[in-house]
Amino acid sequence: MPSTRVTLNPVTRISGFMAIHVTIEHHQVTAAQTEGMLFRGFEQMLIGRQPWDAVYFTQRICGICSAAHSTASTLALENAMNLTPSEQGRYLRDIIHGCEFLQNHIRHFYQYTVPDYVRMPQEVPLFQSSYGDFRLPTAVNDQLIRHYFASLPVSRAAHEMIAILGGKAPHNHGIFVGGITTEATVDKIMKIRSLLAGIRLFIETVMIADAETIARYYPEYFHLGRGYGRLLSFGCFDNYPVTGTLYVDPSLYRADRIESFDPARITEEIEHSRYTGAPVAYQPLESMTTDAIDKPAAYSWIKAARYQGQPFETGPLARQWLSGAYRRGISAMDRTIARVREALTIARIIENLLDRLEPADTMQTAYSLPQQATGQGLIDTTRGALGHWLKIADEKLSFYQVITPSVWNLSSQGNDGQPGTGEAALIGTPIQDPTQPVELGRIIRSFDPCVSCATHVFMPGRKAPVTEVIVP
Amino acid sequence: MTTLTQAKPNLLWLELTGCSGNIISLLDGAHPGFIDLVTSLVNFRYNNSLSAGESSDAMDQLLATLGTDFILIVEGAVATKANGRYTVIGSVQGKPLTALEALRLLGAQARHIVAVGSCATHGGMSAAAPNPSGCISVQQAVGRPVIQLPGCPCHPDWILGTLTALLEHGSLELDERHRPRLFYGNLIHDRCPRRSFFDQGIFARRLGESTCLFKLGCRGPVTRTDCPTRQWNQYVNWPVEDNTPCIGCAQFGFPDQMEPFISYDIT
Structure with missing residues (x-):
């Protein structure tokens, strides 16, 4: 039987532009490449800018997870300034960040995932499906369509919560060095509690049940898309000085063991992505890459993030696994189940944090900048592990590096030719009908790819050009 | 089709x-x-x-x-x-x-x-x-x-x-x-609820203050939108009410000509 090359371009229902290229032999995927098709070069843009501006500037990397970038850039600045925010400041900042988890997970499940398994109203051109593998009985299918629309006010309410504390969303103004910029007055907290109660009810009574319904009718997806089975988290809602850890500590899982995490073991490799630089494997603070669109061995704008040279998966399943909340398995369907369950975890954590708030005056002060400094901000966000690394020289940014969750999950091959995590999840997948490869998109979307975030840049001096872009 | x-x-x-x-x-x-x-x-x-x-x-x-x-x-x-x-x-x-x-x-x-x-x-x-x-x-x-x-x-x-x-x-x-x-007919500054602080010369020196954010870098005086009256996300808030400067995100020239977004040099 001949081998078939299949390209899906674009993979829709993700943030940004991505293609999948696979080889299918005997109804099985034998080779796979995931290609990020967008380059913006944020790291390059940030050179020479005022350091504070990074908090609002880097949010524009991603329209669906912008609070993640404001959080990571704030952490990196605080690290560079040697400043520790108050515990109350961290609670408030993390509440905003948590609301983004809710917004993202609800939209990813209903608007991005559901059309993979539910036949949407075919009379609407936007909803016309590419494939015919829909298994839900009509009444169940119709109910999930209703929930697709019923979810819209719910995810909208999550963004409203961000706006209450952060001014607006996407691209909030509230998260900043020291905590947030506004007081958590009783009227605001009351409003947030009320919105949160409605969101939590929807997650508990509708969203989790809908995911389980899909799982029941598509059970083989519990056996597809496993990948390497190595999981990584930078930690989030963790290590509060008074409260301790409410969710997950920085940690990783491989070879059936949970291990502690050491940020010094993170590298990026660029042999197969459209960048040049030396060395071709580097720690986040030492790199300088330049965009090189026609580099022969390159096939993606997404670099290869590695931990001790190994690809890892990051995101809701990794966090649910590492925190012990969910350990049924590692697969495409487990990722989806973990995501909806994590939404409930996060709703409870936000409730917990709200209970801990005390009336406080502003956390802000007129900050001053160090002449020279280096900072790193590592945090788990909606899609997984996000890192910002920066250097300040003469009170300006002289270096900026972003490694987003999608640089882990949708990485290109490593310098050793080892496939990225998403590629490994595709390889070996049985394809029922190579002319209708519905399995590929279902598996890749389970990672919630964000190619908008996968964009980085690096540059020497004021004029250098390079960025690597990928979305978390 | x-x-x-x-x-x-x-x-x-x-x-x-x-x-x-x-x-x-x-x-x-x-x-x-x-x-x-x-x-x-x-x-x-x-x-x-x-x-x-x-x-x-x-x-x-x-x-x-x-x-x-x-x-x-x-x-x-x-x-x-x-x-x-x-x-x-x-x-x-x-x-x-x-x-x-x-x-x-x-x-x-x-x-x-x-x-x-x-x-x-x-x-x-x-x-x-x-x-x-x-x-x-x-x-x-x-x-x-x-x-x-x-x-x-x-x-x-x-x-x-x-x-x-x-x-x-x-x-x-x-x-x-x-x-x-x-939607873009008025300057933010002209409809800003903190305009009276500006007129009286009462300026915030750090984020988080509830007075005029002009000296911290607010771009409301050059940016045309109805943010102050319409507000965002079910009309609950907007950046100035969040005690941060408008960064001019809706003004031509954003971001380069609107930076620095925040300046503590208020002399």
């Missing part, structure tokens, strides 16, 4: 070189919102974030719209470096379709082009110096006038209000820079 309803025009929403945050902002709109868009206002045919179909089927929905009556909404700037290959939005018959090609192809035929968000209206964040992907605005790329809805992101009411005006009246009143006066 779908049979199109005659009465309603087709709608295409292109995401180009940007963060795809404007389609997310659209989902934050309530009355009307995305539901109205797909069920009653138009035949919504294509958007990368929301299309159920993928790959060539999604591309077919996009390209089969050529030759019909359609409105084109565009978010994101247009990468021109390497002939546009820094942003590829799909492929047609095995060949990559760049953002630049897609926009020129569709932009030549659209009944209206609406540039949504600051990347689309003037390059915005995607064109920030040193403009690594060579981004230009939608209007520059298509070479014909487009309706300009700047903002980072664009407010959902600005998008759907403009679309509704086009559907019901065929046009709406624009200023000299092609912005609807309805």
Whole structure:
């Protein structure tokens, strides 16, 4: 039987532009490449800018997870300034960040995932499906369509919560060095509690049940898309000085063991992505890459993030696994189940944090900048592990590096030719009908790819050009 | 292939070189919102974030719209470096379709082009110096006038209000820079609830203060939107009420000419 090359371009229902290229032999995927098709070069843009501006500037990397970038850039600045925010400041900042988890997970499940398994109203051109593998009985299918629309006010309410504390969303103004910029007055907290109660009810009574319904009718997806089975988290809602850890500590899982995490073991490799630089494997603070669109061995704008040279998966399943909340398995369907369950975890954590708030005056002060400094901000966000690394020289940014969750999950091959995590999840997948490869998109979307975030840049001096872009 | 309803025009929403945050902002709109868009206002045919179909089927929905009556909404700037290959939005018959090609192809035929968000209206964040992907605005790329809805992101009411005006009246009143006066008619500074602090010379010296943020870098005096009166996300708040400066995200020149966003040098 001949081998078939299949390209899906674009993979829709993700943030940004991505293609999948696979080889299918005997109804099985034998080779796979995931290609990020967008380059913006944020790291390059940030050179020479005022350091504070990074908090609002880097949010524009991603329209669906912008609070993640404001959080990571704030952490990196605080690290560079040697400043520790108050515990109350961290609670408030993390509440905003948590609301983004809710917004993202609800939209990813209903608007991005559901059309993979539910036949949407075919009379609407936007909803016309590419494939015919829909298994839900009509009444169940119709109910999930209703929930697709019923979810819209719910995810909208999550963004409203961000706006209450952060001014607006996407691209909030509230998260900043020291905590947030506004007081958590009783009227605001009351409003947030009320919105949160409605969101939590929807997650508990509708969203989790809908995911389980899909799982029941598509059970083989519990056996597809496993990948390497190595999981990584930078930690989030963790290590509060008074409260301790409410969710997950920085940690990783491989070879059936949970291990502690050491940020010094993170590298990026660029042999197969459209960048040049030396060395071709580097720690986040030492790199300088330049965009090189026609580099022969390159096939993606997404670099290869590695931990001790190994690809890892990051995101809701990794966090649910590492925190012990969910350990049924590692697969495409487990990722989806973990995501909806994590939404409930996060709703409870936000409730917990709200209970801990005390009336406080502003956390802000007129900050001053160090002449020279280096900072790193590592945090788990909606899609997984996000890192910002920066250097300040003469009170300006002289270096900026972003490694987003999608640089882990949708990485290109490593310098050793080892496939990225998403590629490994595709390889070996049985394809029922190579002319209708519905399995590929279902598996890749389970990672919630964000190619908008996968964009980085690096540059020497004021004029250098390079960025690597990928979305978390 | 779908049979199109005659009465309603087709709608295409292109995401180009940007963060795809404007389609997310659209989902934050309530009355009307995305539901109205797909069920009653138009035949919504294509958007990368929301299309159920993928790959060539999604591309077919996009390209089969050529030759019909359609409105084109565009978010994101247009990468021109390497002939546009820094942003590829799909492929047609095995060949990559760049953002630049897609926009020129569709932009030549659209009944209206609406540039949504600051990347689309003037390059915005995607064109920030040193403009690594060579981004230009939608209007520059298509070479014909487009309706300009700047903002980072664009407010959902600005998008759907403009679309509704086009559907019901065929046009709406624009200023000299092609912005609807309805939404961009006044300077933020002129409608700012903290204007009295400015007039009295009471200025915040740090974020988090409830007085005038002008000296910290507020761009309200040069930015035209209705943020102070309309507000965001179910009309609950906006950046100045959050005790932070307006960063001029809806002003031409954002971000480079609006920085520094925050300045503690208030002398």
